[in-house]
Every structure is written in structure tokens, then in C-alpha cells.
Amino acid sequence: MDIVSTKTADAPGGLxxxxxxxxxEISVYVVISAADLNAVAEVVPAEQFESDAQIHAAAVTSVEQAYDEVGEVLENMDPGDVAVFLCSDHEAYDAALDVLGxxxxxxxxGLN
Incomplete structure (x- = not known):
């Protein structure tokens, strides 16, 4: 899967x-966070929840599983949808960003 990503803004705990x-074209949030669906509401702006776009969320738990975890979500998305990847640590975060190109x-x- 050929993916190219550009940063549009900072997000709480990520990009x-x-x-x-x-x-x-899809909007994606990659953040370091516990795998908690309540975290999605803190990351995704309200206007995206109010739009017709579907919001997909997934945990990225390890470097080894990042390709499969990110790829599975992307395969089920339509143009204009939103994906949120809740990464368990910095290594999973970097791996998810690598998969996203x-x-x-x-x-x-907000993290150092």
C-alpha cells in the first residue's frame, strides 16, 4: 500500500x-495514548464528529504489529473518513508514522 502523509496540526499527544x-484522502490522528475510546473524543475535533465522516479507531500496540494494525483500519476506510491510532508507546508511535509514510x-x- 503506497501512503503519503503530511502534518496538518499538532494533536494532544501526537500529530x-x-x-x-x-x-x-483521509484525516489521521496518531497519538501516544492508552487504548481507550474516550481518548478519541479528546483527539478528534468536534466538527469532525458532527460531519458525515466515519471515525475509525485502533490501538497500535507494538512495532511488530504496526503494519497490520494500521493497514487493517486503512483498508476499511472511505474517502473523507477519519482514523485515530492510539499508540502504546513511542516505538509504536514511530512505527505507525512509518507505515503512514x-x-x-x-x-x-504535549509530550517530551
């Missing part, structure tokens, strides 16, 4: 990206 995957600044917002 907001615009991704082009298989010809589709992001090669810019990676420092998670």
Missing part, C-alpha cells in the same frame, strides 16, 4: 495528518 492512500518532525505535542 494530525492528511493521508493519501490508494487514491483516497510520514517523514517529518515526530515530536508528539
Amino acid at each position: 494530525a495528518l492528511q493521508c493519501r492512500a490508494e487514491g483516497h 510520514y517523514d517529518g518532525e515526530r515530536a508528539p505535542a
